[in-house]
Amino acid sequence: xxxxxxYGDFQRRCDVEQEQISYNxxxxxxxxxxxxxxxxxxHPPIVLRPLDVYRLLKNYTSPRFMDQFRSVVPLAIxxxxxxxxxxxxxxxxSWVITGGLLLVIVGLMLFxxxxxxGLMPFGExxxxxxxxxxxxxxxxxxxxxxxxxxxxxxxxxxxLKAVGSIIQVEKAPVLYALLNDWSMALVLVVGGGVGLAAxxxxxxxxxxxxxxxxxxxxxxxxxxxxxxxxxxxxxxKVLGLAWDCGGVTTGPVTVPLxxxxxxxxxxxxxxGDNPMSGxxxxxxxxxxxxxxxxxxxxxxxxxxxxxxxxxxxxxxxxAASAAPAWYEESPGLDAVLGVRAILPLVLFLFLVLRxxxxxxxxxxGMLTYGIILAIAGMITFxxxxxxxxxxxxxxxxxxxxAAFMKINEVAQSPLYAYxxxxxxxxxxxxxxxxxxxxxxxxxxxxxxxxxxxxNGVFKKSLLMYAVSFGVAFGIAIGLLKLILDLPIFWMLLxxxxxxxxxxxxxxxxxxxxxxxxxGVTTGPITVPLxxxxGLGFGNVTGVIEGFGILTMASVCPIISVMMxxxxxxxxxxxxxxxxxxxxxxxxxx
Numbered sequence: 082x083x084x085x086x087x088y089g090d091f092q093r094r095c096d097v098e099q100e101q102i103s104y105n106x107x108x109x110x111x112x113x114x115x116x117x118x119x120x121x122x123x124h125p126p127i128v129l130r131p132l133d134v135y136r137l138l139k140n141y142t143s144p145r146f147m148d149q150f151r152s153v154v155p156l157a158i159x160x161x162x163x164x165x166x167x168x169x170x171x172x173x174x175s176w177v178i179t180g181g182l183l184l185v186i187v188g189l190m191l192f193x194x195x196x197x198x199g200l201m202p203f204g205e206x207x208x209x210x211x212x213x214x215x216x217x218x219x220x221x222x223x224x225x226x227x228x229x230x231x232x233x234x235x236x237x238x239x240x241l242k243a244v245g246s247i248i249q250v251e252k253a254p255v256l257y258a259l260l261n262d263w264s265m266a267l268v269l270v271v272g273g274g275v276g277l278a279a280x281x282x283x284x285x286x287x288x289x290x291x292x293x294x295x296x297x298x299x300x301x302x303x304x305x306x307x308x309x310x311x312x313x314x315x316x317x318k319v320l321g322l323a324w325d326c327g328g329v330t331t332g333p334v335t336v337p338l339x340x341x342x343x344x345x346x347x348x349x350x351x352x353g354d355n356p357m358s359g360x361x362x363x364x365x366x367x368x369x370x371x372x373x374x375x376x377x378x379x380x381x382x383x384x385x386x387x388x389x390x391x392x393x394x395x396x397x398x399x400a401a402s403a404a405p406a407w408y409e410e411s412p413g414l415d416a417v418l419g420v421r422a423i424l425p426l427v428l429f430l431f432l433v434l435r436x437x438x439x440x441x442x443x444x445x446g447m448l449t450y451g452i453i454l455a456i457a458g459m460i461t462f463x464x465x466x467x468x469x470x471x472x473x474x475x476x477x478x479x480x481x482x483a484a485f486m487k488i489n490e491v492a493q494s495p496l497y498a499y500x501x502x503x504x505x506x507x508x509x510x511x512x513x514x515x516x517x518x519x520x521x522x523x524x525x526x527x528x529x530x531x532x533x534x535x536n537g538v539f540k541k542s543l544l545m546y547a548v549s550f551g552v553a554f555g556i557a558i559g560l561l562k563l564i565l566d567l568p569i570f571w572m573l574l575x576x577x578x579x580x581x582x583x584x585x586x587x588x589x590x591x592x593x594x595x596x597x598x599x600g601v602t603t604g605p606i607t608v609p610l611x612x613x614x615g616l617g618f619g620n621v622t623g624v625i626e627g628f629g630i631l632t633m634a635s636v637c638p639i640i641s642v643m644m645x646x647x648x649x650x651x652x653x654x655x656x657x658x659x660x661x662x663x664x665x666x667x668x669x670x
Contacts, residue, residue: 142190149189152520152606153470157182159516160477160610163509168480169496174472181469184461189605192458199451200234200338202444203430208342210438223433224283227342228276228335228366229269230426234459235332235605238268238422248616250394254387255315255378256322257394263381270377271326274370279339282362292364292593296584299368300577306375311570315387319378321569321628326374327367328631329608331600335366363600367635411467419460427452466609474613481506481618482564503564507557513614514556514634517607518549524598531594539594539649547645548598551638556611558637559630563618569629576636583643591646598642599635607634 109122129137164170172178204227211220232238250257259267281295307323310316339362407413434440442448485495485502495502518524528541562572584592608631615630 145190145194146186149186149193152189153182153186155520156513156517156606156610157473159513160473164477164480167505167509168477168484170480170483172473173476177468178473178476179469181465181467181472183469184465185469185606186465188458188460188462188465190458191454192462195451195453195455195458196334197451199448199453199455200334200427200430202448202451203427203434204338204342206440206443207430207433207438210440211342211433214438219437221280221283223437224279224339224342225273225276226429228279228339229272230429231335231338232272232275232330233268234334234422234426235330238271238329250391253315253318254390255382255385256318258381258385258390259319259322259374259378261397262390262393263377266377267374270373271330271370274368274373275330275335275339275366277369278362278365279342281365282339283342285362291589292596293584293589295365296368296592296596297581299365299372300581303368303371303375304574304577306372307570307573310375310378311568313379313382316375316378316382317568317570319375320573321632323371323374323378324569324573324632324635325612325628325630326370328600328635330370331363331367332605332608339366364596367600412464415463415467416460419463420456422459423452423456462605470606470609471613474610475617478614478617481509481614506564507560510560510630511553511557513610515549515553517610518552518638519545521607524548527594527598535590538653539591539646543645543649544594544598544642547641548638551598551641552634554641555634555637556630559615559633560618562629562633563615569632572629572633573636576633576640580636580639580643583640583647587643587646588650591643591650595639595642595646599639 109124112120112122114120161172164172207223211223215223248257248260284290285292285295307320310320310323431442434442483495484497484505485499497505524545525541528544531539531544532541558572561567562569584596587595611630611634612628615628
């Protein structure tokens, strides 16, 4: 209940708690020389005590640290409690995992601050200046190259590369080759898909295209190519990876940088006043990489035989018996990957700004500070990912099957009856997806945006719960896919067909919101955990590959948000009809 106070009491309280300071106390005393000229005042250097430094750093770092803390720690606690009390196993290497999780939090804090100070200003300047100084083909080429560059800088790409060593080459040679021998080509293909999405997103901003046709023309070919891959015994094992790549690409680097470029171009062209113009590009960036990865799988399958891949893997394993160089293993490898992810992107943005646009670098010191933070954050995050998130997720995922099945002849019997253990495993995945999604900062930002754009009709809380429920059911269904060893295609097909049908009956606004909501759910926390959990589960149960959970976690929120949108439209129309009927009755009386 709101407390009412008298204005006189308020004014008296303000008078008591304020102190008037003379301006003369804040300025130095004016001194003159013998000729009467004012002697310039040289202020003594500011001396900070250690306590002052601590207070300044605390106020600066505390809120940024807590943002990442709230995303990471609740999920880690949930996994630990589930493993101890439900799976009845202690955490192996608990201190190593704890240190890794702390590095993940610090790394993300540094990286997000560096992204805001060092990389985002580049995207905004280029987006606002590029259309005025360059032709449309040049704009589109730069948008494409930017899409490729941001893919390398995504934190979750490191998680995708890290799972390559977990795949058993004898069971899935082509999949193993993609994640190891062809890993650079894989990232380039994924980046090419994001670059193509940046081109189409930019054109959509300029010409106000509807998102619906672009969805039809991208998702339907992706499903058709997946059906063709299903006919090939080796490429069919790549489908889970291909569709998971769509979720990996839409992270904290790709979305803001590409969006700032596209919206800046639209604003410079005088077409940036559409409130929904910011939506849609995330959708395209999560669909086009799927087509590229499946196509690359066909290339690998047609150019290399499984026997050659297995022989090359064994040769590499024998060669790896020698002591690796410092840059070939963690943490040296993590440092190299962190620099390689950020520095080329920064150099590209710098060259575009200076060579193509001939614009000066403003606030160079702040930009340099941001770039240093981004590189340091990426390195720290990679190390934490190796020793913290990936290790914890893999450990939990490998122990979940023990709840309902006997792993091998030596292992003990299942902890629970099959039905109870299976239910516990699915509930574990459901709550993991629900909690991880609610903790994603990008979802909170999307909820605020949607509530403002729909004038409160689609409330932030409603969207967040709709997305979270969709992700929760998606991860649970994805886990069932691993347990039952079902082909991913037969789970993709009904999901995306239903999504396309709902797209047809939904309005443009809700289509934009629903398809983009799938991208914000797969952030730098969710992706490594889900990937490691799925692969750890798959290796223990003998499933060929543990991909596919992220795929279902992407399609299910699309369905849940569009169904919620249809319900919101129905409720709004009912209220409008009731209001109209009430007005007519009042007029009749």
